[in-house]
Structure formats: structure tokens, C-alpha cells
Amino acid sequence: MSDAALLDRHDAVLLDLDGTVYHGARPIPGAAEAIGRVRERGTPVRFVTNNASKAPAEVADHLRSLGVPADPGEVSTSAQAAARLLRERVADGANVLVVGTGSLAAEVDGAGLRSVRKVGDEIAAVVQGHSPKTAWPDLAEACVAIRSGALWVACNLDATLPTERGQLPGNGAMVAALRAATGREPLVAGKPQPPLFHFAAESAQAADPLVVGDRLDTDIAGAVAAGVASLAVLTGVTTAADLLAAGPAERPRYVAADLAALAGKADELEIGPRPGWRVEPGGSALVVRSAGGRDAADLLRALCAAAWESDLATVRAADDQAAATLAELKLG
Structure with a gap:
């Protein structure tokens, strides 16, 4: 095994926000310190969010309020990625119908296009991002433009968004309404499509970035x-069971409990067999034995490797230490 640090392999860190750096208005313990250590190494940081309703300066302000130093230039949003898609596909100065916030309209204007709110002169494209003020008249204008042949770009397809009141309709719910009304499919700028990560990596001048997030x-x-490496952390929605059942399109290269792992060694964080654990297929389940191992995240890395190779996602302990560690992971 190599002693190389994780960040020796990667030239930027692209961080998800909610569930990775914070939970709404609450910082995740240790996240600010971990990000600070990344900065001390001189590794560029980008905060990558599907939220198209806030300008980068607003996102940076929220991060700073939670004790995470951030500059607007370090924030990459799906609104920015959508504006870039539009700039690549329509002529300079073209009319773009905006369904979303003023921040999204500002990104469109900043890309050398002309944001409008109603169908009038020829509409080259429609861009759609979340806004709590989106109403039927906004969707009606977009429907007319899309059915008339305008390019349609969605900032993201998140069906819901987390709030203090629970999960509420997100941009994807509004996109679904237009999809039903037009029979068309939009280009998507945000996660899980590549444009947002490509935009963030280029912003950091990174050739081999590391994506860090809590959602598969x-x-x-x-x-x-x-086509970039990723680290899944267990501070948000993804569970150990989710990781074992993940298909090829949702499998990270590395797994860790939280952002403190960014200071760790690459080989120790990478999914694969671990010296402290023995994981072998046994009938319809993976059988786990401790070989001196106690660390739950280390066991999870070994379990993922075995589960993905065998297509077995059920686990069984062969000794007391294995049983205790599987219980810590809420497996077994």
C-alpha cells in the first residue's frame, strides 16, 4: 500500500453542500476544520450546488455564517452551468425566457444573452430553475416557447428540496409539469449530469478533481x-446499505464517515479489501469476520468491494466483533 495522501492524487476538491458541509442552518461538526486543512495544502476548493435560486455571493455568505470561509468565486451553481450551456448553443444576444429567480436571470445576462419573462420577440431558449414564486403564468409562457421550438435547459431535476417544514416541491416537479405539457425533454445542467462538475473543475483549473458528497x-x-473520482461521506442521506446496493453508475471510489477523511491516505480510503476484515460470500449473504479490525468505515470499504463483485447486499457476522461493527453500520 502507498502512503500517498488522498489530496496528492487530486488537484481540487468539489464539495456538495447540504448533507456534506452543513444541514440547512447547522454546520456538520468538523467540516469547517477539514476544509481549512485542504486550503492549507493549497488545494483549490469549489462548493458545488444544484441550487439555482441563489447567487454565488449568497451561498458564500451562508457558508461564512456557519464558520466556513468561502469566496463567491469558489461557488459553482447549476444556474452558472445552465448559462454556460445556453451560451454554447444559442447566438450572442438571443432572447432566453427565464423561469426562476433574478439570480438565474443575472447569470443569463452575464453570459451575453438577454433574459426575458414573456414570449414576445423570438425566444431562442427557455431556462428553468427553482423559485418559490414560480406560478402557472410562468409555466404557461415557457410552454408556449418550448412548443414553438425553443431550446429548453433545466438547472436540475431535483423533485424535492429540503426545508424546515420537510421536503417540498423542487425544480424537478415544475420541470415535470412542462414535460407533460410539451412532450419535450430538457437539457440538464446540474447533478447528476456532467456539466456542473465540468464547470466547477474548469473554474479550479483542475484536471483530476475529487467530488465529495452524501448522495449517490x-x-x-x-x-x-x-468521469472523475468521488468520495461518499455518511453525514447525509446515504447509508451503508445504500452503498452495498449501489449500481455501477452510483459507485464512489472512496468512502468515509465525514470530511475529516480529506486529510487521510488515499489507499486507506479507497474501496477494496481491508487487512483487518475478511468478507466472503456464504450462500445468499456476505460473511464478515474480524481479523483485528474495529473501524466501521474500513469494514464498509471491504463490504462494498465484495458486494459489488458478488451482487450480494445481505451481510452476516461470523464473530462478536463483526456483529458489533455491523450494528454500528446498521447492517446485519
Whole structure:
């Protein structure tokens, strides 16, 4: 095994936010310190979010309020990625109908296009991002433009978004309404599609970035689609059971409990057999034996390797230490 640090392998860290750096208005313990250590190494950091409703400066302000130093230039949003997609596909100065916030409209204007809110002159494209003020008249204008042949770009397809009141309709729910009304499919800028990660990596001038996130279906799937390495952390929605059952399109290269792992050694964080654990197929389950191992995250790395190779996601302990560690992972 190599003693190389994880960040010796990767030239930027692309961080998801909710579930990875914070939970809404609460910072995840240790996250700010871990990000600080990344900065001390001189490794660029980008905060990558599907949220298209806030400008980078607002996202940076929220991070700083939680004790995480951040500059607006370090924030990469799906609105920025959507504006880039539009710039690549429509002529300079073209009219783009915006369904979303003023921040999204500003990104469109900043890309050399002209944001509008109603169908009037020829509409080259429609861009759609979340806004709590989106209503039927906004969708009606977009429907007319899309059915008339305008390019349609969605910032993301998140069906819901987390709030203090629970999960509420997200941009994907509004996209679904237009999909039903038009029979069309949008280009998607945000996770799990590659454009947002490509935009963030280029912003950091990174050739081999590391994506870090808590969701397999957005963060990790987006990294796989973009062809870059990823680290899944267990501070958000993904569980150990989710990881064992993950298909090829949602499998990270590394797994860790939290962002403290960014200071760790690459080989020790990579999914694969671990010296402290023995994991072997045994009938319809993976049988786990301790060979001196006690660390739950290390066992999870070994379990993922065995599960993905064997297509077995059920586990069984062969000794007391294995049983205790599987219980810690809420497996078994």
C-alpha cells in the first residue's frame, strides 16, 4: 500500500453542500476544520450546488455564517452551468425566457444573452430553475416557447428540496409539469449530469478533481457521469446499505464517515479489501469476520468491494466483533 495522501492524487476538491458541509442552518461538526486543512495544502476548493435560486455571493455568505470561509468565486451553481450551456448553443444576444429567480436571470445576462419573462420577440431558449414564486403564468409562457421550438435547459431535476417544514416541491416537479405539457425533454445542467462538475473543475483549473458528497443519485452519479473520482461521506442521506446496493453508475471510489477523511491516505480510503476484515460470500449473504479490525468505515470499504463483485447486499457476522461493527453500520 502507498502512503500517498488522498489530496496528492487530486488537484481540487468539489464539495456538495447540504448533507456534506452543513444541514440547512447547522454546520456538520468538523467540516469547517477539514476544509481549512485542504486550503492549507493549497488545494483549490469549489462548493458545488444544484441550487439555482441563489447567487454565488449568497451561498458564500451562508457558508461564512456557519464558520466556513468561502469566496463567491469558489461557488459553482447549476444556474452558472445552465448559462454556460445556453451560451454554447444559442447566438450572442438571443432572447432566453427565464423561469426562476433574478439570480438565474443575472447569470443569463452575464453570459451575453438577454433574459426575458414573456414570449414576445423570438425566444431562442427557455431556462428553468427553482423559485418559490414560480406560478402557472410562468409555466404557461415557457410552454408556449418550448412548443414553438425553443431550446429548453433545466438547472436540475431535483423533485424535492429540503426545508424546515420537510421536503417540498423542487425544480424537478415544475420541470415535470412542462414535460407533460410539451412532450419535450430538457437539457440538464446540474447533478447528476456532467456539466456542473465540468464547470466547477474548469473554474479550479483542475484536471483530476475529487467530488465529495452524501448522495449517490446526484453527487456520486454526477461524478461517474463526468468521469472523475468521488468520495461518499455518511453525514447525509446515504447509508451503508445504500452503498452495498449501489449500481455501477452510483459507485464512489472512496468512502468515509465525514470530511475529516480529506486529510487521510488515499489507499486507506479507497474501496477494496481491508487487512483487518475478511468478507466472503456464504450462500445468499456476505460473511464478515474480524481479523483485528474495529473501524466501521474500513469494514464498509471491504463490504462494498465484495458486494459489488458478488451482487450480494445481505451481510452476516461470523464473530462478536463483526456483529458489533455491523450494528454500528446498521447492517446485519
